[in-house]
Amino acid sequence: MPLDRRRLIIGSLTGAAALAAPARAQTAPLSVYGLDAVQFGVRANVPGDQSAKLQRAIDRAAQMRAPLMLGPGLYRAGGLKLPAGAQLLGVRGATRIEFTRGPSLLSSEQADNVTLSGLTLEGGGRNLPEDSGLVNLGKVRALRITDCEILHAGGNAIALAECDGEVSGSTIVSAADNALFCIDSGGMVISSNVIRGSGNGGIRVWQSGKRRDGSIVADNRIEDTAARAGGSGQNGNAINVFRAGNVIVRNNVIRKAAFSAIRGTAASDIQIVGNNCEGLDEVAIYCEFEFENAVIANNVVTEAGSGISVTNFKEGGRLAVVHGNLVRHCRARIKGAAPNTEGVGISVEADTAVTGNTIEDAETAGIAAGWGEYLRDVTVSGNVVRACGISVAVSVAKGAGSAVIADNVLSKSKRGAILGMEWRNPVSGDLALAGAAHYPQLSIRGNQVS
Numbered sequence: 001m002p003l004d005r006r007r008l009i010i011g012s013l014t015g016a017a018a019l020a021a022p023a024r025a026q027t028a029p030l031s032v033y034g035l036d037a038v039q040f041g042v043r044a045n046v047p048g049d050q051s052a053k054l055q056r057a058i059d060r061a062a063q064m065r066a067p068l069m070l071g072p073g074l075y076r077a078g079g080l081k082l083p084a085g086a087q088l089l090g091v092r093g094a095t096r097i098e099f100t101r102g103p104s105l106l107s108s109e110q111a112d113n114v115t116l117s118g119l120t121l122e123g124g125g126r127n128l129p130e131d132s133g134l135v136n137l138g139k140v141r142a143l144r145i146t147d148c149e150i151l152h153a154g155g156n157a158i159a160l161a162e163c164d165g166e167v168s169g170s171t172i173v174s175a176a177d178n179a180l181f182c183i184d185s186g187g188m189v190i191s192s193n194v195i196r197g198s199g200n201g202g203i204r205v206w207q208s209g210k211r212r213d214g215s216i217v218a219d220n221r222i223e224d225t226a227a228r229a230g231g232s233g234q235n236g237n238a239i240n241v242f243r244a245g246n247v248i249v250r251n252n253v254i255r256k257a258a259f260s261a262i263r264g265t266a267a268s269d270i271q272i273v274g275n276n277c278e279g280l281d282e283v284a285i286y287c288e289f290e291f292e293n294a295v296i297a298n299n300v301v302t303e304a305g306s307g308i309s310v311t312n313f314k315e316g317g318r319l320a321v322v323h324g325n326l327v328r329h330c331r332a333r334i335k336g337a338a339p340n341t342e343g344v345g346i347s348v349e350a351d352t353a354v355t356g357n358t359i360e361d362a363e364t365a366g367i368a369a370g371w372g373e374y375l376r377d378v379t380v381s382g383n384v385v386r387a388c389g390i391s392v393a394v395s396v397a398k399g400a401g402s403a404v405i406a407d408n409v410l411s412k413s414k415r416g417a418i419l420g421m422e423w424r425n426p427v428s429g430d431l432a433l434a435g436a437a438h439y440p441q442l443s444i445r446g447n448q449v450s
Contacts, residue, residue: 034067044073133159213244227258370395396420
């Protein structure tokens with residue numbers, strides 16, 4: 001179609017508008033994106049506490065269902081309450097709120113559609129009430145916490161009770177207790193966060209009673225988790241799922257924890273898949289106590305007290321698949337730890353398939369099937385076990401049930417390829433070579449020993 005003068009002028013104007021649009025966006029005031037807190041007398045980098053002014057601004061913006069924008073700089077406040085529809089937005093890495101007073105910096109109760117984004121929240125190590133958080137939210141629906149930094153909380157950084165929603169893309173550093181503590185919540189997505197230096201735990205997904213939870217904990221990086229409050233395992237875990245059912249823990253990178261990288265306690269229908277775990281002082285991945293149905297697959301564990309443990313059949317822990325994991329360098333690290341948690345690559349007890357795993361350099365045993373009388377219906381097949389104290393230790397204690405140990409590659413065992421155990425003591429010769437007929441509850445066949 002030939003160009004006439006009118007089309008040429010219109011095309012030129014359209015092109016000029018398109019070129020000008022980015023320039024206007026770059027210089028647009030904050031009010032373009034929501035309500036500018038400056039309109040309510042809130043100023044950055046001024047002395048004194050601005051809690052009252054900031055609370056008025058939060059309330060007004062929430063009434064209008066509009067975001068409240070905080071520009072770059074430092075604000076001092078505390079005891080702020082987030083009503084339904086509150087959206088508090090800052091400039092990522094530049095908007096900083098320093099905690100001055102109150103039981104928490106930000107709190108909310110029985111609200112919906114609460115959003116925090118682009119904020120740096122500085123706790124300053126100020127003490128918080130027990131089980132509370134610097135961000136303390138209860139019964140909040142459709143929660144969004146994204147692209148925030150939460151630093152030096154004097155308790156939990158984020159505490160959520162009976163909430164649902166998302167915590168993602170945020171950095172939490174040096175929380176005195178837990179980085180993120182969820183209790184009686186459900187359907188949370190906790191993803192792509194960086195957590196460092198927590199005092200007692202990284203991410204806790206807990207229920208006060210055994211029930212479905214359905215949260216997803218994925219793609220987080222968690223480092224240097226301590227256990228300052230002591231205990232026998234409730235503290236010191238990078239990720240802890242307690243009584244919460246149907247939780248997925250996947251693709252997290254975890255380094256250095258006083259106890260476990262991932263600990264599922266009485267957590268049924270859990271999936272622990274594709275995580276990378278290094279430098280754990282006890283069992284790296286734990287499923288324990290009253291659980292049914294666990295899938296532990298395709299994880300990498302390096303340098304731990306023990307690698308993977310599926311245990312506590314006595315309390316009802318049963319029914320698991322342990323498949324495709326790579327476990328290396330397991331050494332006893334805690335004095336006085338239970339013998340079945342010291343230097344074992346993979347240990348299981350009841351109704352479990354252990355298949356297709358590779359274990360190397362486990363001080364005590366590559367695979368432990370059963371503990372004393374607690375063994376029932378275990379299959380150990382298609383695994384590669386190298387350079388371990390015992391390749392496969394299987395319980396033959398009085399009352400122990402059945403196991404199949406078949407088609408494994410068992411190489412360079414220091415004490416034997418397959419040994420029968422009564423609790424922690426070997427009581428047989430190498431059953432991979434001879435003597436298996438003495439234990440009719442065991443089926444041992446097709447293993448390659450070198």
